[in-house]
Amino acid sequence: MVLVAAVRDYVSKMLSDIAGMKVFVLDAQTLAIVSVATSQSELLQKEVFLVEKAESTSSEPMTHLKAVCFLRPTAENMQNLKEILGQPRFGEYHLFFSNILKTNFVQNLADFDQHEAVQQVQEFYADFIALDPYHFTLNTPSNHLYMVPLLFDPTKIQPLCERIIEGVSSVFLALKKRPVIRYSRNSEIARRIAQDAARLMYEQEAALFDFRRTEVLPLLLIIDRRDDPVTPLLNQWTYQAMVHELIGIQDNKVDLREYSRVPKDQQEVVLSSEQDPFFRSNMFENFGDLGMNVKKMVDTFQSQHKSNQNIQSLEDMARFVENYPEFRKMQGNVSKHVALMTEMSRLVDERKLMSVSQAEQELACHSSQAAAWDELNAQWELPGVTDDEKLRLAMLYALRYERENPQQLQELVDRLNAGRSKYNSNLLYSLLKQAGEEKRTGDLFSNRDLFNRARTMARGLKGVENVYTQHQPLVFHLIESIVKGRLKDADYPFVGNHAQQGKPQDVVIFIIGGTTYAESRVVALQNAANPGTRVLLGGTVVHNSKSFLRDLEEVQRVGRASIY
Amino acid sequence: MATRNRTALFRKYRTALQQVRPASASTSAQGAVVELSNAPLLRGAASGYNRLSTVDVDGSREGVVSVGLPPPWVDVSEEVAIDMQKIRSKMGELAKAHARALMPTFDDIKGKGQEHNIELMSQDITRLLKKCEQKLRQLSQDRGHSEDMKLRVNVQRSLATDLQTLSVEFRKHQKGYLQRLQQQQQQERASITASYERGKEDEFYDPGFNEQQMSRLKKAEVLSEEREKEVQQIMESVNDLAQIMKDLSTLVIDQGTIVDRIDYNVQQVATSIEQGVRELEQAERTQKKGDMVFCVMVLIALCVFMICVLIFKKLVL
Numbered sequence: 007m008v009l010v011a012a013v014r015d016y017v018s019k020m021l022s023d024i025a026g027m028k029v030f031v032l033d034a035q036t037l038a039i040v041s042v043a044t045s046q047s048e049l050l051q052k053e054v055f056l057v058e059k060a061e062s063t064s065s066e067p068m069t070h071l072k073a074v075c076f077l078r079p080t081a082e083n084m085q086n087l088k089e090i091l092g093q094p095r096f097g098e099y100h101l102f103f104s105n106i107l108k109t110n111f112v113q114n115l116a117d118f119d120q121h122e123a124v125q126q127v128q129e130f131y132a133d134f135i136a137l138d139p140y141h142f143t144l145n146t147p148s149n150h151l152y153m154v155p156l157l158f159d160p161t162k163i164q165p166l167c168e169r170i171i172e173g174v175s176s177v178f179l180a181l182k183k184r185p186v187i188r189y190s191r192n193s194e195i196a197r198r199i200a201q202d203a204a205r206l207m208y209e210q211e212a213a214l215f216d217f218r219r220t221e222v223l224p225l226l227l228i229i230d231r232r233d234d235p236v237t238p239l240l241n242q243w244t245y246q247a248m249v250h251e252l253i254g255i256q257d258n259k260v261d262l263r264e265y266s267r268v269p270k271d272q273q274e275v276v277l278s279s280e281q282d283p284f285f286r287s288n289m290f291e292n293f294g295d296l297g298m299n300v301k302k303m304v305d306t307f308q309s310q311h312k313s314n315q316n317i318q319s320l321e322d323m324a325r326f327v328e329n330y331p332e333f334r335k336m337q338g339n340v341s342k343h344v345a346l347m348t349e350m351s352r353l354v355d356e357r358k359l360m361s362v363s364q365a366e367q368e369l370a371c372h373s374s375q376a377a378a379w380d381e382l383n384a385q386w387e388l389p390g391v392t393d394d395e396k397l398r399l400a401m402l403y404a405l406r407y408e409r410e411n412p413q414q415l416q417e418l419v420d421r422l423n424a425g426r427s428k429y430n431s432n433l434l435y436s437l438l439k440q441a442g443e444e445k446r447t448g449d450l451f452s453n454r455d456l457f458n459r460a461r462t463m464a465r466g467l468k469g470v471e472n473v474y475t476q477h478q479p480l481v482f483h484l485i486e487s488i489v490k491g492r493l494k495d496a497d498y499p500f501v502g503n504h505a506q507q508g509k510p511q512d513v514v515i516f517i518i519g520g521t522t523y524a525e526s527r528v529v530a531l532q533n534a535a536n537p538g539t540r541v542l543l544g545g546t547v548v549h550n551s552k553s554f555l556r557d558l559e560e561v562q563r564v565g566r567a568s569i570y
Numbered sequence: 571m572a573t574r575n576r577t578a579l580f581r582k583y584r585t586a587l588q589q590v591r592p593a594s595a596s597t598s599a600q601g602a603v604v605e606l607s608n609a610p611l612l613r614g615a616a617s618g619y620n621r622l623s624t625v626d627v628d629g630s631r632e633g634v635v636s637v638g639l640p641p642p643w644v645d646v647s648e649e650v651a652i653d654m655q656k657i658r659s660k661m662g663e664l665a666k667a668h669a670r671a672l673m674p675t676f677d678d679i680k681g682k683g684q685e686h687n688i689e690l691m692s693q694d695i696t697r698l699l700k701k702c703e704q705k706l707r708q709l710s711q712d713r714g715h716s717e718d719m720k721l722r723v724n725v726q727r728s729l730a731t732d733l734q735t736l737s738v739e740f741r742k743h744q745k746g747y748l749q750r751l752q753q754q755q756q757q758e759r760a761s762i763t764a765s766y767e768r769g770k771e772d773e774f775y776d777p778g779f780n781e782q783q784m785s786r787l788k789k790a791e792v793l794s795e796e797r798e799k800e801v802q803q804i805m806e807s808v809n810d811l812a813q814i815m816k817d818l819s820t821l822v823i824d825q826g827t828i829v830d831r832i833d834y835n836v837q838q839v840a841t842s843i844e845q846g847v848r849e850l851e852q853a854e855r856t857q858k859k860g861d862m863v864f865c866v867m868v869l870i871a872l873c874v875f876m877i878c879v880l881i882f883k884k885l886v887l
Contacts, residue, residue: 015571027644027725032836041833047823049832050728056721057836066718070640112576116583120591124584129574179572214574259831274828281826327812328741331734331822338827 009136009542010280012180013043016132020074020102021052028053029068029096031075033060033083036104038135038145038257040076045281060086065095072098078133079103079111087118094123101126104133105172106211133176134544137258138279140533141526142544144173145257149547150560152519153232153440156194167195170546171203174226174516175215177544178207183512184215185226186504190447191497193230195518200228204501224512225488227498231519231549232441233448234480236370236405238522238554239398241363243474245296246289247523249277249346251550252353255523265349271338272345284339290527292475293350300343307340358390362399363474369402370477373451373462375410378403386421393425397433398551404434406451408442433555436562447497450480481515481525481543485532488513489539513541520553521545641718646705647725653702654729657695657736661743664691668747672754685800695740696807702733703814727823734818741811748801755797762790 017040021028030049032040037059049057058064060077073096077083091099101115101124115127134142151166178185184207189200203226207215231238242251249255253262258278262268279286288299310333314326354360365385369378382403386396400418408415419434439445452458487493491509500506517525521543529543547553671684709726765783823830 012571016573019571019573037833037836041831044832045825045830046832046835047727047731047825047830050724050731050823053728055724055728057832059836068718068721070644071721106574107576109579112580113583113587116580117587119584120588122584124580125577127576127580129576131572182572214572217572257833259828259834274834276826276828276831278826323809323812327815328738328745330815331738335824335826338824 008139008181008540009134009142009177010043010139013039013132013134013136016130016180017044017076018052020076020100020130021049021054024072024074024098024100026053027055027071029056029058029071029073030054031058031060031073031077031090033077033080033086035078035145036076039104039132042135042137042258042278043132060090065093067095069095069097071096072100074100074102076102076104076130079105079107084111084114087115091115091118091121091123094121096123098125099123100128102128102130105129105131105176106214131176131179134173135257137548138526138530140529140540140542141521142173142177142542143521143548144169144544144546146170146546148560149520150557150564152195152230152546153557153561154564156198163195166546167199167202170199170516170518171206173544174199174203174228174514175206177514177542178215178224178226181512182217183220183224184208184217185224185512185514186506187226187228187501188493188498188504189227189501190229190233191499192445192447193232193518196228196230199518200226200501203228204504220511222508222510223506225506225510225514227484227488227493227513227515229447229484229498229515229517231517231545231554233446234450235437235441235554236402236450236477237479237524238520238549239401239551240366240370240477240524241359241474241551242522242524243293243363243472244290244524244527245285245293246277247527248293248350250523250548252350253346254550254552255548260346262345262349268345268349269341272341275342275346277346282339284343290531292472293354297347300347303340304344307336310336356390357392357395358388359395361385361388362391362395365399366402367473367476369399369406370451371462373406375407378407379414393422394551394555396425397422397555401434401437404438405441408438430559430562433558433562436558436565440558440561448480448484452483479522479525479528481517482528482532484515485513485529485541488541489532489536509539511539513539515541515543517543517545519545519557520547520549522549643709643722646709647729650702650705650729650733653698653705654732654736657698657702657740660691660695660698661736661740664688664695665743667691668743672747672750685796689800689803692744692807696810699733699737699740699811699814702729703817706730706733730818730822734815734822737811737814737818744807748805751797751801755794755801758790758794762787 021030030040037057046057054074056071060075060083075087075090077087087101107127107129112127115124135145136142146166146169148162148166151163154163156163187200187204189196191197242248246255249260253260253265255277258276260275260277261273262275263273276282277285277289279289284299284303288296291299314333316322362385365381368381372378382399385391385399400422403418404415415434419432422434449458452462484493489509515529526543529541533539533541549557667684667688671688706726706729709722709729765786828834
């Protein structure tokens with residue numbers, strides 16, 4: 007509830023104090039922020055009868071409406087506001103900005119408002135897209151820039167850093183907390199962002215962030231995607247993560263238009279844990295259990311449908327009409343989930359994902375090199391395995407055994423070159439350069455020290471429930487350490503002179519470079535299991551394997567373009 | 571949930587900047603009074619609004635944004651809202667009347683009056699609901715500007731949702747009343763037959779009361795017949811409402827679907843404009859092609875004609 011509830015509260019506060027018919031003016035990013043948190047019908051209830059974009063060039067005056075503008079404080083919006091206020095179309099303007107306004111911004115705004123149409127200017131800190139109760143994202147463009155070294159081109163990376171700091175600080179303002187900040191030691195960008203955030207919260211806007219202190223301060227942990235490059239490369243088998251991996255989820259919407267066998271009204275669907283109770287109870291279930299639950303739902307629906315067919319008396323008719331809206335809603339829901347399941351099953355069969363994924367999990371979790379090499383070769387030979395899958399298998403192998411046998415790596419790269427992969431095969435070396443063992447903080451494969459190795463061996467002996475979900479992202483281990491209060495200082499130092507005794511109750515983990523739905527699942531399950539600690543997860547984007555590989559390619563291209 | 575109000579700072583800057591600015595503007599305003607006050611009216615007529623422009627001549631810039639009167643369809647939507655308010659209050663009264671009617675009474679005449687009352691009120695409410703629905707349909711009928719259209723469709727949707735919840739509530743009330751009536755009927759019948767049975771047993775001991783019991787029985791039968799008629803009428807009105815519900819369901823948004831997403835609705839306008847542009851281009855292209863085809867046909871006809879001429883010449887020769 008937490009993150010989504012925060013955004014909803016802000017939106018309803020904006021709208022409820024103003025009476026009369028309203029227009030909601032949004033820019034591209036606040037549109038996404040508002041769309042995941044509230045729905046069109048809720049806006050209608052609050053008398054918002056029109057939603058417009060700030061860049062809209064329409065000149066139709068509608069002075070009986072009041073405009074509520076919710077915008078990000080950017081230079082582009084400054085320009086839009088200049089045009090909007092120069093020729094006001096609506097009776098009143100109430101301006102809400104999603105982040106801190108600099109004084110010269112306010113000054114310029116005052117200059118533009120020659121018609122005195124603006125009634126209020128407020129800062130409402132909802133500057134993040136709250137996908138799920140414990141998961142937010144920022145949808146930053148040009149996400150790949152985080153992998154470019156900071157000294158290389160500071161001006162390009164500056165907007166990304168600023169957006170991250172604005173997003174993270176708005177999360178804390180929405181929660182009314184001020185944290186101690188820790189970051190991933192080996193990552194330059196993490197350190198830079200941690201330091202800038204500390205400066206903002208403790209020096210520049212100290213008064214704004216001065217909230218009631220709790221006994222144990224909350225924690226902000228800033229880590230780098232490159233600390234865990236394995237999770238985005240793996241195939242996923244739990245509902246939400248699987249849909250994103252195979253089809254793609256954007257702001258809780260799934261676009262099925264490319265898939266031919268989907269019925270007309272299910273071409274774009276919404277997968278929101280807030281609005282869909284079936285999804286809420288099944289989003290973390292694995293594919294097998296999910297199939298059974300969908301079947302159960304279909305059976306219930308069918309039995310109700312049959313009883314609706316069987317209308318014999320006036321009473322039955324009356325009952326049918328009464329229950330019709332709910333029936334229709336259920337029907338829509340059932341078709342949506344059935345369509346998604348069908349598509350995913352088809353893709354699993356087509357790409358032979360069951361066997362490939364098993365190999366992936368083996369590579370990620372077990373450490374016998376010879377067995378891994380054999381497994382890799384076996385998968386390679388299978389017919390129907392796509393080039394993407396081969397690339398991913400090769401990358402997983404390379405990440406795990408990069409030191410052991412460089413010749414094998416070269417052989418893999420040659421084989422990839424021979425194939426028709428649309429990705430550059432040097433991507434393998436790029437990946438190692440960015441996220442190789444010495445670049446990573448933390449113990450990704452749990453094999454750095456004796457204790458961890460012993461633990462993994464013990465787990466291996468115990469056996470796993472499900473071969474396809476045995477991999478645990480690095481975030482899982484991090485949360486475990488945080489909850490026990492044993493996060494290593496050597497790996498995750500504090501910023502400046504921050505220090506923390508005891509175990510924090512509120513934790514925000516921000517992954518620069520993007521999160522994955524597998525990680526958000528881990529966070530949600532941990533929150534359910536440890537009610538004393540609440541962990542929130544956020545990132546610059548939400549990755550699946552395609553987007554992660556695309557980022558690697560972009561960085562490679564940027565590097566080559568400037569003889570780097 | 572932290573917020574910060576910057577309105578005070580904003581106003582301070584605004585007044586400061588205004589004092590710097592208007593020294594140049596107010597001198598020109600004196601001479602151009604007539605033009606200033608006429609121009610908004612002309613503009614207003616063109617866009618279909620009645621404008622009341624409030625241009626102050628002595629330089630203070632209060633309310634240069636002329637507040638226009640809203641377009642006529644807003645009145646329709648307000649009428650619908652008022653009607654719905656009326657419906658709500660009538661439903662409250664009806665609930666009370668139901669409760670009173672269900673209480674057991676021994677007075678037939680008062681009972682009849684109550685039933686009549688209830689019937690009238692139910693019919694009234696049904697009539698109002700139908701009227702609201704028709705007015706709602708009116709809202710989206712005449713096509714205007716695209717923005718105005720969107721606004722109207724949204725207002726219509728919101729009112730349709732409220733109307734639907736109202737009619738569902740009304741039906742639930744009626745159904746509840748119906749059920750309780752039927753229960754009472756059955757109880758009465760049961761008690762009548764029970765007393766009749768008891769009456770029969772008493773026959774041997776007290777034959778004198780037979781006739782009285784028979785008349786009581788007849789009265790009770792008449793009463794139950796009337797109750798049945800009432801039940802039938804209520805059923806009919808329930809089915810009337812079913813029709814209204816079906817019509818409304820096309821207007822109401824299904825919650826949780828893609829149509830309920832704000833970004834989807836905003837993009838629809840954008841895509842429809844894009845599509846319009848594409849269609850125009852396509853039309854242009856086909857038109858041009860049409861011209862070309864025509865030229866080609868003409869040329870071919872000419873060629874054929876010339877060939878015929880040649881053949882004729884040869885033949886003649």
